Amino acid sequence: MALRYLASTLALATSLATIAPAVAQTAPATDAMQPTLGEDATTQAEPADSESVIVTGTRISRPNLKSASPILTIGAAEIKAQGAVNLEEVTNRLGQVQPDAQQNYQQSNGQQRGAKLRGLDFNRTLSLLNGQRIAGAESVDINLIPTSLVERIDILTGGASSVYGSDAVAGVVNYITKKDFTGLQLSASYSVYNHTNRDNVSTPVAKAFGITTPTGNTTDGGRADLIATFGHNFLEDRLNVSVFGEYRHADGVVFADRDSSGCQLRRDTGNPLRVNNLICGGTTQGPNGTLAINGQNYSNLPGSPGTFVLSSTLPQYQNQAQRFAARPYERYNAGGFVNFKASPAAEISASLLYLRDKSYNRLFGPYIQGGTYQINCNNPFLSASQAQTICGANAGSATVTVPVGVNYGFPGLAGDRDRETFTNTQTRASLGVRGEIAEGWHYDVAGVYDQSRQLWEPGGNNVTANVQKALDVVSVNGVPTCRSVVNGTDPACVPLNIFTANNPGSAALSNYLFNAGLGRSDLRAKFWDVTANLTADFTRYGIRSPFAEQGLAVAVGAEYRKMQEGETRNQRFIDVYGGVASRFAKQDVVEGNIEAQLPLLQNVSFAKLLQVNGGYRLSKYSTNSQTFNTWKIEGVYSPTPDIEFRYSRNRAARAPGLREADQTVGFQNATIVDPCASVSGVAPRASLAACRLTGLPDNLYGSAIAPGLPGSIRCIDDVCRQRNNGSPISPEDARTTTFGVVLTPRFLPHFTLSVDRYKIQVNNIISYLGASFAVDGCVLTGDAYYCSRLVRDPVTYQLTSTSTTAGYIQGGNLNAYRLYASGYDFQAQYSLGLGATAGKLDFLMNGTLATDQGSQAAVNQVRLNCVGYFGGACSQPAPRWVHNFRTTYTTSDGVFNASVAWRYIDAVKAGQNGGPGTTATSATVSDFTRIPVYNYFDLALGVNIAQRFRLNASVNNILDKQQPILANTYDYALSRGNTIPQRYDTFGRTITIGVTTNF
Secondary structure (H helix, E strand, O other): OHHHHHHHHHHHHHHHHHOHHHOOOOOOOOOOOOOOOOOOOOOOOOOOOOOOEOOOOOOOOEOOOOOOOOEEEEEHHHHHHOOOOOHHHHHOOOOOEOOOOHHHOOOOOOOOOOOOEOOOOHHHEEEEEOOEEOOOOOOOOHHHOOHHHEEEEEEEOOOOHHHHOOOOOOEEEEEEEOOOOOEEEEEEEEEEEEEEEOOOOOHHHHHHOOOOOOOEEEEEEEEEEEEEEEEEEEOOOOEEEEEEEEEEEEOOEEHHHOOOOOOEEEEOOOOOOOEOOEEEEOEOOOOOOEEEEOOEEEEEOOOOOOOEEEHHHOOOEOOOOOOEEEOOEEEEEEEEEEEEEEEOOEEEEEEEEEEEEEEEEEOOOOEEEEEEEEEEOOOOOOOHHHHHHHHHHHOOOOOOEEEEEEEEEOHHHOHHHOEEEEEEEEEEEEEEEEEEEEOOEEEEEEEEEEEEEEEEEOOOOOOOOHHHHHHOEEEEOOEEEEHHHHOOOOOOOOOOOOOOOOOOOOHHHHHHHHOOOOOOEEEEEEEEEEEEEEEEEHHHHOOOOOOOOOOOEEEEEEEEEEEEEEEEEOHHHHHHHOOOOEEEEEEEEEEEEEEEEEEEEEEEOOEEEEEEEEEEEEEEEOOOOOEEEEEEEEEEEEEEOOEEEEEEEEEEEEOOOHHHHOOOOEEEEEOOOOOOOEEOOEOOOOOHHHHHHOOOOHHHOOOEEOOOOOOOEOOOHHHEEEEEOOOOOOOEEEEEEEEEEEEOOOOOOOEEEEEEEEEEEEEOOEEEEOHHHHHHHHHHHOOHHHHOOEEOOOOOOOOOOOOOOOOEEEOEEEEOOEEEEEEEEEEEEEEEEOOOOOOEEEEEEEEEEEEEEEEEOOOOOOOOOOOOEEOHHHOOOOOOEEEEEEEEEEOOOOOEEEEEEEEEEOOEEEOOOOOOOOOOOOOOOOOOOEEOOEEEEEEEEEEEEEOOEEEEEEEEOOOOOOOOOOOOOHHHHOOOOOOOOOOOOOOOEEEEEEEEEEO
């Protein structure tokens, strides 16, 4: 399989080479749409011998520096060609990145945290702005970065912790801004989604559940982006000042506006309304109600007040249609950059950036969810048959109450409480100075300060403690009245009738049940980072190889980082979501590093360059007693100017983030059954030997679940406790290797091809391990590694207790076992001149062949490789091959350009059907066995209408290719839209028109 993809890629590169004889003359470079996707930062333009360059992945700057690690560069022209509104959309297209779609998550908080390189999540990819950390790991939001001033994005795909510190396990994404912007530039763009709705696998299912799906053409989701940028040079061009202001607005798109998402597809083989084993999933908190009575679920029959039917005979309430598939938001950015070349000894840079982003999620109205309440048997809202069902022989009794589980919704009472709001604000300031203090000696000192705030107001949909009083209703002269009104304990009580379908409620009832004020979580973070580096080139001192022209170069540095985070929650938030009223955490980091580069051979026979590099960093975190180190060993060998071999071996690391390290001891309910107990006469799940390891005496093995009875076990459902025991978390230890070849043949100017192999193994991974990890592991293996995590009360031997030191299942942020990622990266670019007046063609290709992407939770658990799968244990798709291929035509005068991009996503199979770590059963099998190959085609056009006026237009997904429609997608993609929006285009075509004028 791997050879097939390798062969196809080399064939593509060869086909580019075969058109070389047609070259008459390479057209002069223009700024219109130059290819800027290259194998490293030096591919685009070789500097003069006396000019030093800075390459992402090293602190050493020197002439003609080559990177030993693969670096992918995305330029401003490529960003513009894609019509991207968010930088996240740009990186999501790359095969090296596991895509993410923060604006399409119902649970998203509006942050866009960067890129997930190699599928290893955000927290293992370090995000930089001009070589410095953007913010603390949990506070990074790339919305802060102005797209109008982005010169390029460098993506280093390999471990870089020895250079940049913790988090650079999968690699580094460095957003680099322009330093010499001049003039006034006004830009405006507007984009919409366009889709032709048509019948598909979901439409007959929706119809069976009474849901009408749209037909015909739909245009929606408008996004406007307005940017004003001004820059000017002073002091004979030694001082550049640039400022910008940006406003973005996006309209929301609801699921009901698309043919594929009118209802939430679920697999169900028993529902009488199913179509091809599919149903529309809904919620029990609907206007029919779902009442748990004596072990059976009943609902109110619509149109027949006072009549219960089994809930299984009615479809659940369909609450999806008006949820947001794409969240609306409003965003403001502003800031400025200063770059001042005071002298060769001092180049000063400073920046100040501000962001305010407000986004919304739509909920589905107030509801009562899952509480158990006492219903008095003489409740006047009960019909005779309902009273009989609930109370039996006690129907009508004024002294008997019966516990009833209540789920009931009031869609008509939504009002302003029908949404949750996230407001993110961030301010970032940086200051740096660098220069040459003597020949060959350079210094670089920089500091970053960032403060952010996230205000979460999750709406007022959840009920208050008033529900029980509203349900305790008696008849007063034939008028249903709260008992608390009669006895005077709560004169404001409003009676609640949950024994009829579609209770419209009233403003008074809404205010009494739900109007306890909005929940509010206020999360504030601050971040300080100071770095100091000194680079010395010892060539002039003769410290060099006798066969090399350049000598040893060494960089030494120190770094200090401080992060702190505080959160406050009001009582309403705590009532609904739990937690504490306030928390505060902080973390200090002190690091020292050294890096060296030594050319061994230069410009000798069979060696244009042979160079070795090394690096070492020592890190100490205040939240961990350990001091840990990271290192790198690299080599570059160019036998001729046409070919370069490179190798990099890194020990990278990721220390616990601030929230992970804040191991506050606490308890929470866990939906677990004690594995050593007998439930309804069924034998315990765990063996006797395993239960001994949990501290259970043999005579209690197989005890019946009987809460409160002596000699019984009572950990079942929501009375179990999970506890984070406050133990420190060790840093992750990653070993990353990359090696490859770069071809730049002189007989084919302007052509580059690189092929790189990458291998990453992350040990001792930091992960959230819930109570089920310990319980299931104990059951399956009988190993003390798992069983010892069940900490029983020393007196009752139960997993629930009033004790603060026992009676719980260990869970929370802990060290688990391993993550893996490996594969091949392919990058090629070629510029073909068509003649002095005919213009030129630029070709650009980036592809990734994945061979391994998976995990292993513990040494005795299954080793997963998810390449080629989606769903099941593998969550989001991990295609074996992904590529982007762009062809651009530019006229010789640069007035017009046109570009076509081809995005390819390989086929994947359903992991539920016996995929990695899964044994297919009727409960796990998927009817959607495979997502086929996906090909997307994009078009971009640009034209100079006047000397200072440029028009750009783009259409992504020109053919309006329908996304894969799947069931149960929330389980593995956090999507209620029956697809995987992170990977596939969800809304049809994206049409963007933009204008730019310069003064």
